[in-house]
Amino acid sequence: MHVAAVFLPLIAAFIAGFFGRWIGDRGAQLVTCLALVAAAVLGAIVFWSVAIVGHARTIDLLTWIDAGDLRVRWALRYDTLSAVMVAAVTLVSAMVHIYSVGYMAHDKSVPRFMSYLSLFTFFMLMLVTADNFVQLFFGWEGVGLMSYLLIGFWYDRPSANAAAIKAFIVNRIGDFGFALGIFAVYLIFGSLQFDTVFAAAPDVAHNTIPFLGHQVDAITVTCILLFIGAMGKSAQLGLHTWLPDAMEGPTPVSALIHAATMVTAGVFMLARLSPLFEYSPTALAVVVVIGGSTAMFAATIGMAQNDIKRVIAYSTCSQLGYMFFAAGVSAYGAAIFHLVTHAFFKALLFLAAGSVIHAMSGEQDMRKMGGLRTLIPATYLLMWVGSLALAGIWPFAGYYSKDVIIEAAWASGTGVGHYAYWLGVFAAFLTAFYSWRLIFLTFHGKPRASKEVMAHVHESPPVMILPLLVLAAGALFAGMAGYHWFVGEGRDAFWGDSILVLPGHDNLAGAETVPFWAAKLPLAMGLGGIFVAWIAYVVETGIPALTARWLRPVYLLFLNKWYFDELYDAIIVRPAMWLGIRLWKDGDGAVIDGLGPDGFAKVTRGMAAVLSRFQTGYLYHYVFAMFVGAVVLVSWYVLRQAG
């Protein structure tokens, strides 16, 4: 059962991918959807038996790498943390599979699409059930590959290809850090098994290792290197540039991979490696600063975007920032709690946005929408549910998970904790603002699309609405239902050994005693954001344009995403290409070959000519003769062949 939950999607992907031509579109949809629904059911059962009943176990599959002292095996580790992830991933993935049946109905490569989705799910499950660093890395790079393939799914579009490559390479930059982190773990612990490493972590807490010419704190440098990997996958500040571009992929992909599951892998990694991170206050502080900054930074960009999917993408980036600083203040339970609720409501938002795009015949620019409220009421309602959950309004899921994060940041009492608190509170305001900006621009006001498009507007078929209802139920109730177990009274019993929080770091306990104003400020900010959006986009619609004119530099900064793409292009991409060409033409061509073989040949010939004229130096004579001989031999061959 534990094994089937992981491998069913692989088998389905294989069948749909290689036999798609024989079983047809319908067959591929049927196989993958059935496999995923079965996996989701198994995932729920496993969740029950592992997390609730408490039967944690590790299933050994096969030897993988066995060299020197290194022993790595393929294995499935089921503890509460991975059971939560398996249940959430299989459920959301099953919903997205079903939704895709409707959304991709008119595409010409349905089997390929379904196969990719299932294969992605397999890699994600391998990632969350890893019991060693290398399998974690396997899943990690595997989901990166599927993300690349799915962003570039419509491979005839240049923009999709560019986005796909960008996603893979930015992730690889993160993985570069991740890989070095793994090497460091092996250097310190002599093993890459989680159990061995975690057990030994307290003993090496203050050891140092040599790294790039310095003696540095072993665990700190390891954690920061690993964290670079998490930053790449979870699109944190600096390595975030790929995520908005990833919206080139079909919308179900955005929902599953670039919102609900893959991008949260970094958060999962922090929780999984809590027994390491807990021993490095420095690394945790770095996590808090990056997370808090990203939450704020991405929210500012989200305010100014016009593409409906990009707004939600930046919102994802920002919410991941929240999860990171939660982990940074040792509130891992809260981070995973928000991860799960976010998976529901963000998948819901994306799929609802997909439903809008579907209705608008592929239009994604909100400036060309408006007035859809009465035409697609079900989607409108679902969008409200998702947005209320995102903005953290009671009693929706986000209220429970986001507030506890912000409270924990306050309760940590550290400087970086307070930095994250204030950025988190302000970002909550922006979150609510851009979410309702999206709703008002899309559904309210007068239609701004052409008559033709508006005539085609239609509600999505049941196969697309049904999964949305399931996700909406999650967005409504997941917060209430999970609070007790994930972050409330029952958290210690629930998480068991799967997460380590050192005594003195338990900021979730502290979160219960923060002052009333500090606890309720995020909610107030959320309501304020909705109110301001209402004023600006419904009551007095001239305000946005006016503000953009007054604060033109700021508006341009947000609209152009703080110019990160331009910056990277100027300092990395173009110099690399330039260097490549110069090394090739000058390095290889002029210097090495010029001084090496070509120059040598020239000199030999020149000397031979000179020396033979003077009738001296028999040795050179011979060299020359041999050279001529060889030329004659080859010429003979060539001529024979030509003739």
Added chain:
Amino acid sequence: MTHWPLLSLTTFLPLAGVAAILLLRGDEKDVARNARWIALWTSLVVFAVSLAVWANFDPTRSDFQLVEQADWLPDFNIGYHMGVDGISLFFVLLSTFLTPICVVASWTAIERRVKEYMIAFLVLETMMVGIFCALDFILFYVFFEGVLVPMFLIIGVWGGSRRVYAAFKFFLFTLLGSVLSLLAILAIYFVTGTADIPEALAFNFPPHLQTWLWLAFFASFAVKVPMWPVHTWLPDAHVEAPTAGSVILAGVLLKLGGYGFIRFSLPMFPEASAYFTPFVYTLSVVAIIYTSLVALAQDDMKKLIAYSSVAHMGFVTIGIFTVTPEGLQGAMIQMLSHGVVSAALFLCVGVVYDRLHTREIARYGGLAENMPKYATAFMVFMLASVGLPGTSGFVGEFLSMIGAFQVNTWVAFFATTGMILSAAYMLWLYRRIIFEKITHADVRAMIDLTPREVLVFAPMIAVVLWMGVYPASFLKPIQPSIANLIERVQVSQRAAATALAQR
């Protein structure tokens, strides 16, 4: 079965095929067809025999196995001595695995002088297998040099338009190195009084001699690997060579350098190896970054893959000189993996070259549309080349880097950037060939893989995944020999250190 001289059989059986082909007479077309079939069956039988070698190989032993010995020039202490250990076993298999693939891949691509072509390949196979089995320096050198001749002809006769320049560059570079290694072999012979390799491996060379001999061998092996800056022959040779020539060049001949370092340089000259390690690291790191950047700038498919080979071999040389079990085994796997993956990538180039007769990347684009099978195969090899976990490329790179990190974090740091750069140039290549819209009418007319081509790629994909998911089959037989080698190196390095302390 074990009493059969399996290694000699593997080595010289191809020559029987050569004899059979030489006997062919008659109409040009019939001769060509028969030559192809004879070459194919010969190479398949040889592959089967080499599998028997693997089956009879005891993976728990570290010494030479399946040993055959005979007198050759007893007065000079030169003998016919063959044997394999964990280090050479898989190189033999790699050679015998790739030869039938080359024959099938050239089935229709080579139309002229088919008879001579097949003869060249079978002779090449004998030489390759011989190199890895020979346990006598003179025998080794004969094979080691002999391999150049068929390769020189394959490039020079069946190559592209600048084949003569490329063939000479190839010959000049490798010969320059080889002459020095011949001097070194002669020196070893005079010092030890024997040409027997196992005896020489156990001999303790005086330190000053080690330095010179190490350098002489290095000159030869560095060209073969090839290491920066003596790599420039490789792109030219690959570009001009016919597809199957590139396959053998990238698949097996590049491994001779790495094999030489592990087989000779480390155990015979441990102190010199330790002394020169920073030098090797520097060259390797430069190779990885430099050639990766150069690969980014290429607009010729074969050149791009050739440069990527140089970068990948950089990981090998780093792994070898870490002298850690992880690093050395990683280097071994990396060599085997690269042998299959780069060979497959050159075959991928060959597939489209056969259809459109150009290697210019810009002439393609959009092949996913009409060649989905090809796109899938190419994708697998591209991913193996960028070292995605689950493929063979990952295991080798990962192990050699984990070894490097234990020894020197700077090296690991810079070499690991190759992970990013390789993704950049390979994905960029793949995009320009496979993705986007089809813009050329002749590209749209290209047909997908034929059954013959599927037959070429299927076993290679299987090996790439096998080595990626369950590399234990390969790591296990390698392990004892590597452990033995490390033991040997460490003992003599320690002895040298104490000798220095006592002085």
